[in-house]
Amino acid sequence: MPVPNLSQEVHAWLERNGWTPDRDIGEVEAGELIDARVQDAERQGSPLVPSDAAVRIIRNYGLLTLQHPRIDEFAMEMRPTVGYDGDAALVSELAVQLGRSLFPVGYDSSEYGLILVDEAGRFFHLHHTGAYFWGFDEQDAFARFLSGVDALDAEEFFV
Template sequence: MPRRLTHEEIEERLRAAGWHPGRDVGEDVGELMESAAAELRSHGYSVSPFPAATDFLREFAFLDLESPGAPPQEHCVFEVRFVDAIRAEQIAELSELLEQPLFPVAFERMERGTAVMDPLGRVFYTHWSGYYYLGEERDDVLNSLLTGDQSDAEEFYV
């Protein structure tokens, strides 16, 4: 099991990536989200941005966080990248299982997975190996993304 990052370690990685308390990238997020929604629609999954995802991305969009370890690597990018037919299909399938719309909020580079959020603020992870739950609280979500410590999402299926 991967080592859990402390709150201080997460804060350090966030600050190194350009985050600060109260960060708000404002209108840039609107363009990012509309572009992501259009890309998803082009692959058959229709979703509109919702407040939980918008709020999350207003604070964290465009940050590149480094994973723990030596050497550190760019690990997680808080924007929507590489939305292709396969990822759209995964997001649609997980959305159906959860009976909740999902919006992508991050791309994880090492494993090439996508973090998606539902309107309740829960964050899940789509990966070729399955679907995982990352958490609802900021530190839990970031810890999961940065260390790979994730739990199976099945308990959330309706």
């Protein structure tokens, strides 16, 4: 699956965390992860539909633990199946506010905030303190994660 141009820093960090440029967990394994998340959202009464961008992210980075290089207890866990009761409604509500569909692709290991990707490939973080913009694509999201740049409030992207 094609990936955007990654900076040398992001590329090296990803490789240290088990990623390779030709990595693809495959249609079957990605489909199982996605189906589990879709079924859980349906159980919660708030359907979630994966976009092509979310599927691409899951295929390229799914099941990786992307450890922060300076904070031991902080990683991007690229597992879309992790969530909590009521999270699907919150994801759906945020999607409406953004005017674009969202789908979970992982969570942060520190406080279990959901990592979401919209249909344009933008990254958002749904945390107990609110919703945040994490990047315009994975290069941007991963670079912001590595640099510790403060996330922007997702409200800046509401329609």
